[in-house]
Amino acid sequence: MIEKIRNKFEELFGGGGDIRAYFAPGRVNLIGEHTDYNGGHVFPYALSMGNYAVARVRDDKKIRWFNMTYPENGVQEREIDGLMPNDNGLWYDYQLGVIWAFQQNGYKVTRGYDMVMAADMPAGAGLSASASIEELAAVILKDLLSIDISMVDCALMGQYSENKYNGMNCGIMDQFASAMGKKDHAIFLNTDRLEYSYVPLNLKAEKIVITNSLVKHSLAGSAYNERRRQCEEALSDLQKNLDIKTLGDLDEEAFEEHKALIKDPVCLKRARHAVYENQRAIAAVEELKSGNIEEFGRLMKESHVSLRDDYEVSCRELDILAEEAWKLPGVIGSRMTGGGFGGCTVSIVEDREVEAFKEKLSHAYSEKTGLTPEFYIADAADGARRLELQMSPQ
Numbered sequence: 001m002i003e004k005i006r007n008k009f010e011e012l013f014g015g016g017g018d019i020r021a022y023f024a025p026g027r028v029n030l031i032g033e034h035t036d037y038n039g040g041h042v043f044p045y046a047l048s049m050g051n052y053a054v055a056r057v058r059d060d061k062k063i064r065w066f067n068m069t070y071p072e073n074g075v076q077e078r079e080i081d082g083l084m085p086n087d088n089g090l091w092y093d094y095q096l097g098v099i100w101a102f103q104q105n106g107y108k109v110t111r112g113y114d115m116v117m118a119a120d121m122p123a124g125a126g127l128s129a130s131a132s133i134e135e136l137a138a139v140i141l142k143d144l145l146s147i148d149i150s151m152v153d154c155a156l157m158g159q160y161s162e163n164k165y166n167g168m169n170c171g172i173m174d175q176f177a178s179a180m181g182k183k184d185h186a187i188f189l190n191t192d193r194l195e196y197s198y199v200p201l202n203l204k205a206e207k208i209v210i211t212n213s214l215v216k217h218s219l220a221g222s223a224y225n226e227r228r229r230q231c232e233e234a235l236s237d238l239q240k241n242l243d244i245k246t247l248g249d250l251d252e253e254a255f256e257e258h259k260a261l262i263k264d265p266v267c268l269k270r271a272r273h274a275v276y277e278n279q280r281a282i283a284a285v286e287e288l289k290s291g292n293i294e295e296f297g298r299l300m301k302e303s304h305v306s307l308r309d310d311y312e313v314s315c316r317e318l319d320i321l322a323e324e325a326w327k328l329p330g331v332i333g334s335r336m337t338g339g340g341f342g343g344c345t346v347s348i349v350e351d352r353e354v355e356a357f358k359e360k361l362s363h364a365y366s367e368k369t370g371l372t373p374e375f376y377i378a379d380a381a382d383g384a385r386r387l388e389l390q391m392s393p394q
Contacts, residue, residue, distance in 0.1 A: 001052050001120060002387060005068065009054040009116040012066055012075060017056050020144065024136035024384035025050035026127040027177035028210055028346050029337050030186060031296075031303050032281030034311055036171025038231050039192035039246020040278030043285055044173055045201065046181020048381040049121035050132045054389070057144045058112045063099070067091065068118035080112050087167035091123070094130045097165030098137035101157045104164070107147050113140065122374070124216030126336075126343020130166075131174035134158035135384040138179070143386050151383065152194065155179040169228045170339075181383035188285045192246055199285060201380055205351050206293065206332060211325075211361065212374040213317040215342035224339055227270060227311065234271035237262045247274040273310040277303060297333025297348055301326060304335035304345075313340030317369055321345045324364040328357055346378070 002021050009019065025046040032042035058064075064077040069091075076092065083100040086093060102109050117136065123129045138154035141147055149157075158175035162168045172191050180187060185198040201208070235247055238261050244250060250258075255275040262268040280299045287295040304322045308314040314322075318336040322345050325334035330353025337346040349357045358375045365373050 001118065002054065002389065005052055005054045005116050005118050006389065008066065008068060009056075009114070012116065013056070013064065013114040019054060019056045019389065021387040021389040022053045022055065022136055022139055022143070022385070023050055023387055024132045024134075024139060024178050025181055025381050026121045026129055026132045027174055027181070028127060028208070028344070028378050029173065029177075030208075030346060031277075031284045031300055031335070032173075033277060033303060033307055033337070034227060034313065034339075035248065035274055035278045035281065036173035036189075036191040037169065037228055038171075038235075038274040038278070039248030040274060041248070041281040041285075042173040042189050042191060043186055043199075043281050044177040044189075045186040045380040046177050046383050047121065047127065048379045049119075049127070049376070050178070051117055051119045051121070051129070051136045052387075053115050053117035053136055053140065055113045055115040055140050055144060058114060061110075061112050063096075063112040063115070065092065065095070065115045065117065068116065069123075080109055083165075085165040085167070089166070091129075091133060093166055094133040094162065095137045097161030098134050098157055099141065100165050101161035102138075102141055102147070105157065105160065107141075107149060109141060109145065109147075111145060113144055115140065122212060124342070125212050126338025126340070127210070128174040128178065128338065130162065130168075131158055131178045134161060134175055135178040139384040139386065151179045152176075154384070169225045177383075179383050181381055183382050184380050186380060192248055199288065202291075203293070203348070206348050207351055207354050208378045209347045209349050209354060209357065210337070210376040210378045211321050211345045211347065212376070213315075213321055213342060213344060213365075214371050214373060215315060215317045223313070223341070227313065230264070230267045230270040231274055233264060234262045234267040237267070238271075247271055248278050250275045252276055252279055269310040269312075273306045277306060293332055293348065297331075300333030300335045300346075300348070307336055307340065311340075315341055317342070317365075317371070318345060320365055320368050321361065321373065324361055325357070328360055329353055330357060
């Protein structure tokens with residue numbers, strides 16, 4: 001991949017100089033969905049799939065780029081000064097948003113760069129291609145321009161840019177997983193305090209399988225922002241009588257005791273998901289640490305039901321994938337993953353049943369939807385980083 005990108009880079013922008021290579025992964029979330037903007041816990045990991053780039057710093061304030069995944073767009077360029085927020089939702093707006101976010105937060109972006117990039121992950125599949133692009137831009141700025149910024153702050157710059165530049169009110173999970181991933185580990189993250197630990201994915205006889213429904217989602221244009229507003233309304237109602245900062249401050253018992261404070265029945269449903277899902281994530285991680293993978297799987301199923309019924313961010317295709325997976329032998333757990341309204345499910349499947357799982361689920365899904373799903377075996381990988389780049393042949 002990197003060799004192809006470098007060849008394209010030299011074709012478009014010429015060889016020579018300090019050409020560097022970078023990678024930023026997508027992510028899959030095992031449990032803890034729509035909790036990251038509610039002060040709760042999440043449990044994602046960085047994928048071995050993501051976005052790759054080859055870049056070289058310039059002497060002026062111009063950025064030029066070409067994306068091999070969207071070659072029809074050709075080479076584009078911008079001045080790094082004077083960037084203005086928009087909600088176009090185009091891939092390069094996520095890159096430009098990070099440059100803008102660095103500037104807005106006092107980091108000196110003094111020079112531009114030339115860049116060619118390409119992806120080996122599907123866009124619009126709920127695996128956080130946008131956060132991958134953001135963290136790719138962040139690590140390029142950090143490394144090429146020698147900006148003194150931690151990888152945690154790179155994640156925060158990605159979230160800030162998506163919130164303020166792209167108009168998508170996401171939480172921190174996606175950017176944090178892309179920036180801070182660790183091979184063979186998932187990240188147990190308290191999103192309120194940004195406290196985190198790495199948990200080994202010690203699956204002895206199981207694989208994690210991602211199933212792409214092929215229904216693309218567009219979160220900025222969906223009801224995602226509305227869900228956040230509904231949770232904020234529920235929190236505001238609760239705060240009239242409770243000294244809490246976020247919905248993540250409540251456990252199930254406290255929520256049930258005080259839920260009558262929430263006036264809007266829809267907001268109550270949203271808050272119930274946020275509270276119960278946070279507690280599920282905490283419990284699920286403890287079960288995984290204890291080796292109780294069956295209980296982890298049961299909590300995954302509960303998570304999907306809550307996302308379907310209380311948070312209403314699933315869709316017919318995701319429900320079919322999850323519900324058909326629950327029927328199959330060797331399936332420990334299965335649920336939708338990501339923001340919802342399309343995208344993927346994540347399943348834990350016994351090794352010996354993986355091929356049968358793919359065959360049977362594909363058949364059932366095709367019969368009901370006319371679509372043929374895609375499957376990925378999802379290994380946990382390191383986060384955004386500079387890669388070693390071999391010298392091109394003379």
